[in-house]
Amino acid sequence: MSRARLVKGFVLYAVAIVVLLLMISPYLYMLLQSLAPWREVDRVLFPSTYGWRSYEWLLGGGVGALPRPWLRAWANSALVASVVTFSRVALGAVVGYALAVLAFRGRRLIQNFILFHMFYPGIILLIPAFLLIRSLGLYDTYWAMILPGLVSTWAIFMYANFFRSLPREVIEAARMDGAGELRIIFQIMVPIARPVTAIVFLFLFMERWVELLWDMIVIRDPSKQTLNVLLTTMFGPYGGYPGPLYAAGVLLTFPILILFLIFSRRFVKGVSLVIST
Amino acid sequence: MNWKKDVGGWLLASPYVLAATVFFLIPLGWSLSLVFYDWNLIDPVRQFVGLENFRTAFTTSRVLYAFVNTYKYAAIFVPSVVVAALVLALIVQHLPRLKQFFAVGFFLPYLASGVAVGLVVRGILSYDSPFNEFLRATFGSSPRWLRDPTLALVVISAMIVWKFAGYYALIFLAGLQGIPRELYEAACLDGAGPFVQFRRITLPLLYPAFYTVLVLAVGLCFGIFTEPYVLTGGGPRFATHTWQLEIYYQAFDRYRAGYGATVAVLNAVATFVSVLIIRRVVEAWGVRRGFR
Numbered sequence A: 001m002s003r004a005r006l007v008k009g010f011v012l013y014a015v016a017i018v019v020l021l022l023m024i025s026p027y028l029y030m031l032l033q034s035l036a037p038w039r040e041v042d043r044v045l046f047p048s049t050y051g052w053r054s055y056e057w058l059l060g061g062g063v064g065a066l067p068r069p070w071l072r073a074w075a076n077s078a079l080v081a082s083v084v085t086f087s088r089v090a091l092g093a094v095v096g097y098a099l100a101v102l103a104f105r106g107r108r109l110i111q112n113f114i115l116f117h118m119f120y121p122g123i124i125l126l127i128p129a130f131l132l133i134r135s136l137g138l139y140d141t142y143w144a145m146i147l148p149g150l151v152s153t154w155a156i157f158m159y160a161n162f163f164r165s166l167p168r169e170v171i172e173a174a175r176m177d178g179a180g181e182l183r184i185i186f187q188i189m190v191p192i193a194r195p196v197t198a199i200v201f202l203f204l205f206m207e208r209w210v211e212l213l214w215d216m217i218v219i220r221d222p223s224k225q226t227l228n229v230l231l232t233t234m235f236g237p238y239g240g241y242p243g244p245l246y247a248a249g250v251l252l253t254f255p256i257l258i259l260f261l262i263f264s265r266r267f268v269k270g271v272s273l274v275i276s277t
Numbered sequence B: 001m002n003w004k005k006d007v008g009g010w011l012l013a014s015p016y017v018l019a020a021t022v023f024f025l026i027p028l029g030w031s032l033s034l035v036f037y038d039w040n041l042i043d044p045v046r047q048f049v050g051l052e053n054f055r056t057a058f059t060t061s062r063v064l065y066a067f068v069n070t071y072k073y074a075a076i077f078v079p080s081v082v083v084a085a086l087v088l089a090l091i092v093q094h095l096p097r098l099k100q101f102f103a104v105g106f107f108l109p110y111l112a113s114g115v116a117v118g119l120v121v122r123g124i125l126s127y128d129s130p131f132n133e134f135l136r137a138t139f140g141s142s143p144r145w146l147r148d149p150t151l152a153l154v155v156i157s158a159m160i161v162w163k164f165a166g167y168y169a170l171i172f173l174a175g176l177q178g179i180p181r182e183l184y185e186a187a188c189l190d191g192a193g194p195f196v197q198f199r200r201i202t203l204p205l206l207y208p209a210f211y212t213v214l215v216l217a218v219g220l221c222f223g224i225f226t227e228p229y230v231l232t233g234g235g236p237r238f239a240t241h242t243w244q245l246e247i248y249y250q251a252f253d254r255y256r257a258g259y260g261a262t263v264a265v266l267n268a269v270a271t272f273v274s275v276l277i278i279r280r281v282v283e284a285w286g287v288r289r290g291f292r
Helices: A003-035 A053-059 A070-101 A107-119 A122-135 A142-149 A153-165 A168-176 A181-192 A194-209 A213-218 A227-233 A242-276 B002-034 B052-059 B061-094 B099-111 B114-125 B130-139 B149-177 B181-189 B194-205 B207-223 B226-231 B243-253 B257-288
Strands: none
Touching: A003 A053, A003 A242, A003 B061, A003 B099, A003 B114, A003 B149, A053 A070, A053 A242, A070 A107, A070 A142, A070 A153, A070 A181, A070 A194, A070 A227, A070 A242, A070 B002, A107 A153, A107 B002, A122 A142, A122 A213, A122 B002, A122 B243, A122 B257, A142 A213, A153 A194, A168 A181, A181 A194, A194 A242, A213 A227, A213 B243, A227 A242, A227 B114, A242 B099, A242 B114, B002 B257, B052 B257, B061 B099, B061 B149, B061 B207, B061 B243, B061 B257, B099 B149, B114 B130, B114 B149, B114 B226, B149 B207, B149 B226, B181 B194, B194 B207, B207 B243, B207 B257, B226 B243, B243 B257
């Protein structure tokens, strides 16, 4: 390899690493500040010592005038996001299969309606959906956060596209074995659709985990709030405790990052599926 | 046999049919009637007001701020994010190895909650922060960031650029990988340097990716909520106010359900028309330059 090419490669990697550090610097800042001694938070970039005080304070409920159930809020986020995402993935596969593989009267109608539904601006539905939840008696319950999100048009769309691209023989072979439709879906189709599932799961989990507006309007009780909402409401009142707020930020952000890094080997392949549709 | 097929199909599709009826069709009908009423969400009596809500929306400055600010956000956000995403994609594309590692790393900001990032931005911009100390030591003063109408808009736009650049970079990257290498080799033989190659080959062939990114980025500006909500509340003096902040404020802070629904309808119309216009413009530009 020539010297010029070596230098060029070196410069390219140096640029790439600097840009990468810049992109992840807010995460690093959050982590460092959450471990910093309280008098150094937001005053020093790299703390003189590291400790768990912010986390102990936070997970102890936050002492002082405003004790808040932070750990519980984390569990609320995990519960709501898991239930909703699991349902969206499973029902996405079932409905996507029905639309892509089964020939039944009314299929075109449902397909066209899904497209209309997907591109209809959701903001118009915010207030009436709230009224609906309230008139069903679900205001300030977990159901209010879960029920409206159990089915995702995007998940259906992704699975239907993927199943449509599969050779018919795969499905015919499964049918020959006399398997029922649900068994075909979950034992044959879903395992084949792994790249789709990885990407759909990841995007939908993240989307649900960082939801703010809806969770803010349907939940009042702090013990049912998600971590994202609790952190938002504590922005002002906890202004004098930035260390614990950063600890809450880490609890909010890092689970998603870790989840993503676990999935990331399938990720780039999966994303090309998202982009191509 | 045939009806059995139909029943099976509808049975498997029923979760969607049910969800769409309850959480889409019913609220849809409701929203269309809400705009004609004045209602505080609690009172059993709803006051029919005809088109009064629309009249109010067109004559109050709050909605006008939301409307105008969206285009200000777009003016900062869209060009910045396109350039940033293109640079990220070009870096990844030219790396001989570890492409996947860097593509994934650049994508990480997309996973952040706006609330957590808001926390970091507030900390970094606080008066005693190392960053502001540095500015004061070097230039003698530090700006009042979020209290300054222009800077607040820039800060929030920058947060959103940071979040989406890595995501849009993947779209550009897919486009870059679709360009045949032979084109560059042929251009090289003809004596074209890297800049000419970039302008004559890369940019035109990336047109579909540009189109996608532009449409996504413009549409996004109409749905900004979390970042200004946690950082500025739409201030100072409505400089960072957005459509969604206005809808939330009217419906869930002032309890004006009918008026909030009206603003939501206007938001949807503004989004639809703006995205349509940007699509037409980009398409016309593409046709004129011969990209499509």
